[in-house]
Amino acid sequence: MTSQPTTPTTTATDDVVRVEDLQVNFYTQLGVVRALNGVSFNIPRGKVLGIVGESGCGKSITGMSIMQLVASVGKTEGGKILFNESAGGNPINILDYERNSPEMRKIRGNNISMIFQEPMSSLNPCYTISDQIEEAIRLHQTEDKVESRKRAIEVLTKVGMPNPDRIADSFPHELSGGMRQRAMIAMALSCTPTLLIADEPTTALDVTTEANILDLMRELQSEIGTSIMFITHNMGVVAQMCDEVAVMYLGRVVERATVDDIFYEPRHPYTIALLQSIPRLGRTKGILASIEGSVPDPYSRVTGCPFHPRCPVAIKGVCDTILPEETIVDAAKGHTVRCHLYS
């Protein structure tokens, strides 16, 4: 692969990242797992994009692909990931770089950073919080120890750590789960990245802490202007956090809309089913709706629309043979859906 930036087609909107037809396959001993089958979406600058879907639909792999962190059994077999650092700048295709090239390492952590689900396993228990934050700063920003320490304290203050001076010298185990996640966010933001990928950052936390962390992220997002790609399976979190939503099913984006449209005007049967299966407080009667069947075995391939075996409104002879294309439902709001009902 050459590390020559590709000139992209001119885009009307200013996107931080534009993923085009991304395909990732895993070659395992049991067969080929097609994790991503042509994922396309964009993350507008300064916005929060939510990626929702069931377990195994490829949410995390999408995030990892942007960081080029997919395990070596996973092969990126097509598509583009165009990253544009500043508005009006020249976007670069991340996939043009080798995963362990110096260029990729410069982007990773500095321009794009990531927060993971489990803050405890992400922090090394042997080093203090500031040690670990400073490492990233020293790697990407400044070599100076005094300066990096100052920045570490600054960023800890920014994420609302009480008594940041002391927290900086604490070990991970001395902090609560919420504080550890704050420390992780601090680390991710320490180099003021253009894009922050948050992979279910609040799953391991209790609801109160979750609310705190989400508020904090929202606040930091509007303050720093970082774009966020928020990966979650929790629709409640989506409603609270996101500006736009991409719903994924079996390695494809099936619906892409603003957060309001997703909740008030969902089009894809899968999105509708997902929303119906959320339990609501106060509703005591009736059985909670669920989606029939389960996600197909990852080694097999479903013909036609991947959702058709579970779709309540599948059209016989159409949905089970032809793969639906991405159709625009509302051009003004950028609402697109992959379903034969709308084509």
Add this chain to the structure above:
Amino acid sequence: MAVDATQLPHTTATHVEDVGQIPQWQLMVRRFRKSKLSVGGMYVLIVMYVIMLFSDFLAPYEHNRLDSNYAWGPPSQIAIVDGKLSTFALKQTLDTERLQWLYVVDTDRPLPIQFFVQGYEYRFLGIFPSKLHFYGVEEGYQVNLLGADKDGKDVLSRLLKGSQISLTLGFVGVVISVIIGSIVGTASGYFGGSIDNMIQRVIELLRSFPDIPLFLSLAAALPQNAPVEIRFFMITMIIAVIGWTGLAREVRGKVMSYRNADYTAASVAAGGSHWHIITRHLIPNSLSHIIVVGTLAIPAAIGSETALSFLGLGILPPAVSWGVMVRDAQTIEAITTYPWMLLPVLVLIITVLSFYLLGDGIRDAVDPYA
């Protein structure tokens, strides 16, 4: 103060919490102190090692000084005569019926115990030549606080001299096996694949040998007439070579789990070198475990040395270790008639027990949150 619900998420920012007040090592010390037995074991061992350092100074006689006037001599009696701490001369007679030496305390001939006397020459800590000894009696007589063996060698002097070998050999052997075990275990766990496979098969091969015959054949191969230092070193190596396999396996397991941790993955992604990853992430995380396993391996190594010497394949006379002394005490005669010959066994038990208690305490302490 009323709580404003809309400000809830941010109240933590100004609120001071008592977090990170106590450093981890202090927590460990606290946890360790809780276990009285371990603290006791630690103090016993500290005393033993201090005594070991001063063993030549404390011992009144050279460990292989013979004196037929004191063969199987009983522990000396101590009394205060004329305001002086004294022992007494012994009258030696032969019990012709049972062919035993009989000793009668001659109370008319008190021998005042002298302190800080000149005696045989030794090197303090192996460097400073000295002749000073803590105590002794008039030339021509002997004071055997813990009795004497069949050649009239002072048991206390031998115990003290023997500690120099018995207490260091196990320790040094374990240090060496910890070093080998950590290096091999880390390599095995970190690189994985065929390297891991090969190392594990070698370990299995080594472990499948029965311990005692392996010890025996290795020890039997040692030159019999080698100087004490060489023999000491070789036995240490035998103990180390046999002891590292278990540790290597444990380190491998630990390293494998830390290798998959997110912070290690991040280091790999950021281009960290193998050396950087191993020394910054893997070793520090496994260190507490290595220390615990090492501490618990020391008594086993001391036991191995004793067993070898007891079988006549370890340290050989005229050098002395506790194992050699236990070998001297293996006759029924020694057990029934001269019970002071069994003192080395008691000392060994105390040492090994103290190490186990200390190891248990450290194991609990390194994970103070468990």
